[in-house]
Amino acid sequence: MPRKEKKTKRDIGKKEIRRMLYDIFSANPNEHFNYKQLAQRLGIKNMNAKQLIMTVLYEMKNDNMLSEESTGQFKFKISTVYVTGIIDLTAKGTAYLVSDECKEDVFIPQVGLNHALNGDKVKVLLYARSSRRRPEGEVVEILERKKETFVGIIQCSKQYAFLVPTGKQLPYDIFIPLNELNGAKDGEKAIVKITEWPENQKNPIGKVLQVLGTPGDNDTEMNAIMAEFELPVQFPATVEKAAKKIKDAIPEEEIKNRRDFRGITTFTIDPKDAKDFDDALSFRKLKNGNYEVGIHIADVSFYVTPDSTLDKEAYNRATSVYLVDRTIPMLPEHLSNGLCSLRPNEEKLCFSAVFELNENAEVIKQWFGRTVIKSDRRFTYEEAQAMIEGEDGDFKTEIITLNDLAQKLRAARFQNGAIAFDRIEVRFDIDEKGKPTGVYFKRSKEANKLIEEFMLLANKKVAERIGKTKEGQKAKTFVYRIHEQPNTEKLEDFGRFIAKFGYKIRTTSPRQLSSSMNKLMEDVQNRPEQNMIETLAIRTMAKAVYSTVNVGHYGLAFDYYSHFTSPIRRYPDVMTHRLLQRYLDGGRSANAEKYEEMCKHCSDMEQVASNAERASFKYKQVEFMSDKLGENFMGTISGVTQWGFYVELNDTKCEGLVSINELEGDYYEFDEENYCIVGRHHRKVYQLGDQVLVKVAKANLVARQLDFALVESESKNTTPAVTPQTPASRREKPERKFRRGRRGDAASGRKSGKGNRKKK
Incomplete structure (x- = not known):
């Protein structure tokens, strides 16, 4: 922005x-x-x-x-007594309606839900309210079910069976007639679909769709996570067949229609375990002393044509999903790891952004179009980094020069107001059975940032090419990656929290905010509170989404930004390629309403995939700690809720709950406004950032839940006693600033546990 x-x-x-x-x-x-x-x-x-x-x-x-x-x-059109929105269910069985039609979320008691479930789109009748009460209502119509299939454990008796749902997806057991068990046995994990829900019954009725296997088995649990988020595990036979029909050989007439880069130095730099190489860099020094850098992206749109079997499947998935121990690709392997993977010494079709840069990394000329390349070398990040740090190797001069240009691009970006969120990635060492054997941390080094900067450059310039028009001209429909400015209230809450650690941010202007946020990220480096503050800072920011309405990208400080560089794993990039080629050919503007709907679908699926990835990470955390019961660990309080506080272990970043009911010596209450738990009598305070010694009390693999017991707290904090006139039990609750989530979705200080992947 x-x-x-x-x-x-x-x-x-x-x-x-x-x-x-x-x-x-x-x-x-x-x-x-x-x-x-x-x-x-x-x-x-x-x-x-x-x-x-x-x-x-x-x-x-x-x-x-x-x-x-x-x-x-x-x-x-609609009556003022009705509002529509999305149900946000709480741990107590009550809910809030999150609606754009109301400034405040609407409280819905359990009896007023009328079988509405978390995530459902509903119509709610608002009750009359006094000026001092929060809005309340009841569900009068379920407009759209978020989901109808659920994962859980089968419990059988002689006359009937139930599915006991795992996780936070459904607060009721599902009744299953014995003739609808589909071979499921007592204690097995299964997928069940709700078939009916009589008005006068608490429990829905369902049937088993698929038996997943034995709880605790790695494949069972990973497939259960995919099923829980309604993500496909395998490709339909028709999709695999359509992929295999595509011939490996590139038609000679197609090569003639493309710019030929096969004779120019070209290579890829990717993670060592990568199988799909969707981007490559070409490099040569020009006679005028400038540099030509080509960002070459796999031409997925050449193979995946609109409305084809492959296209429909790719659109439905919208993204690849990265679980801890496996990848669920958007495209079949014949495409993702074969035809579209820019493997060395193979001719490949690409869509490219080619730039002439001077020594200051300023763009002098640019060109966009379809190309054919032949990569000379495949580098891992570690190999490229070794050369940047002084080791000899192939194409060292090219890599050193590209790194120098990338650092200048990065410096200019931050000078313009970009915000640096270089998160530490927490990874697990996994054995052949999928069991985590250790934890390690990955930091982004110069080789990672080299690739990142050139991908950002391509994404930015592609968006500018279509979106940046002359005065009086209207921009054609395009797919943008947008990121709005952060919410003022969230920034104020964040500022109050970090002040407890001696940090501060300035929010007077966007430029001041970005510079002070960057300084904060530097100051917390290697501090116990680093991961927590970085996580909260990211949560303070708006979420980036796809849209045809361009408002810029605040975090990157770009007026125009798109996703062009990863069409193997992101469908919006395929959309971008098609639109860019259409306009390069002089085509008319595409239908904005249609593309906005597609953008929303892709944004939604990106969020679903992210939730599944977090669930798999949480499962591996619990599995990793399951053989450490009774052991003590130092940790940092990373989240505070009405049911206790979460502790992130300092050495492994694994996170578990200390239940408020297990805290001894006082009656403890949740202070939502100050993100802390306070003892009613002795005023002992447990708040975000406190260092505590905890013991691993329980590791529930089925629920993906770690429970800790408090051993010792380093916090000496106390608060003034509540006066008799305003006993804690009678104080009016603060306004609802954060979602009251279910257990595992703490209102403040929650974390994703998943670092950034290779590219934005």
């Missing part, structure tokens, strides 16, 4: 615009408005923000909130 010292209306995000539009329409239910009138009311003059208003208007129309009286003219 451009760095403005003063906040403008351009900084407003989609959710905020939706709420402001709702306020306008609900206050004027008999009037109709077009986007220009609404922009004028909101004081918005920027064209990108006006386009965002149009997008939100049609989303509100699709959600049955507005009617389109005539083309571009919208009017309020």
Whole structure:
């Protein structure tokens, strides 16, 4: 995003615009408005923000909130006593409705859920409320089920059976008639589909779709995680057949239509365990002293044509999934590890971004188009890093020069306001049976950053090529990777928290925020609180998503950014390739509404895949600690909730819960506003960042849950006693600033446990 010292209306995000539009329409239910009138009311003059208003208007129309009286003219439609949104279930069985139509989340008691489950899209009737109470309501209609299949353990009796769901997916057991067991036996893990749910019954009725195997078995548990998030494990036979039909040989006429890079020095740099090489760099020094750098990306869109069997499967998956011990690819192996993998000494088809750079890494010329390459060498990051650090090797001069250019690109990016989130990656050593035998940490070094900077350059320049237009021209529909500015309230909460450790951030302007955030990331290096503060800092930021409405990328400080460089594992990159070629050929703008819907699907699937990856990581954490019961470890309090606090072990980063019910010597209560647990009588405080000595009490593999017992705390913190006039039990609860998640989704200080992969 451009760095403005003063906040403008351009900084407003989609959710905020939706709420402001709702306020306008609900206050004027008999009037109709077009986007220009609404922009004028909101004081918005920027064209990108006006386009965002149009997008939100049609989303509100699709959600049955507005009617389109005539083309571009919208009017309020729904009754003010009803709102729609997504159910966020809590550990107690109550829920909150998260809705763009309300400034506050709506509390829903358990009796008011009417069989709505976590993640369901529902219609809620709002109760009348006083000015001092939070909004409450009840579900009157389930508009869309988030999921209908669930994973759990089968429990059988002589007359019937139940599925006891694992994890946090369903708070009820599923009743299964014996004739619907599909061969499942007592104690086995299985996938069950809900077939009906009578209104007067607490438990739904279902049938077994698939038996996964014995709980605790590595393959059973990994497949269970995929099933829990409704991700496919195998490709359908029709998809595999379609992939194998594609011939290995490149047609000669296709080569003639492409720019030929086969005679130019080209190589790949990837992790040592990588099998799919979707990017390569070419390098040569030009006669004028400048450098030509080619970023060559596997031309997946040549092999995967629109609406084909392969394309539909790739779109449905939208992304590859990286579990701890395996990869579930977006494309069949014949493509991902074969035809589209830029293996050395093989001719490959690519889509390329080629730049002429001067010694200051400034772009002098650029070219985009389809190419044919032949990689000379495959490097691992370790091999490239060794040469950067002084060892001799093939193409050392090229790698050293590219590294120098990459460092200049990186310096310019941070000078412009980019934020550095170089997270430590926690990895497990895995034996042949999938069992974790050790933990190690990976840091991004110069070789990683070399590749990262050139991939960022390609993604940025591709987006600029289509999105950056002359004054008066309208940009054509394109797929952008956008990242909005962080929420002010979250920043204030984060600032208060880090102040307890002696750190601070400045939020007066975006530039000040980015520079102070970068300084914070430097200051926490090698400190016990490093991982926790880095995790919280990332959570303070907005989440990057895909959209046809460009608002820039705040974290990278780019006005235009797309995903172009990983089409083997990300479907949005395939979309980008197709649109770029269409426009290079002089084609008309694509349908924005269609592509926005595709962007939303890809963003949603990216989140689902991320959740599955975290679940697999959590399972391996529990498995790794399962033979260490009774052992003591030092750790840092990384999350605080109403049911206890989470502790991240300092040496392995494994995380477990110390239950509030197990804390001795006092009656402890959760102080949500200050992220701490406080003893009612002695005022002992356990808060984020405290160092504690804990014992491994329980390792539940089925629930993917570690339980710790407190041995000793280094915290000496106490708080003033609550006065008799305001006993703790009667104090009014603070406003709900964070989601009250289920166990394992702590409101504050929660972490993903998954570092960044190779590229953004």
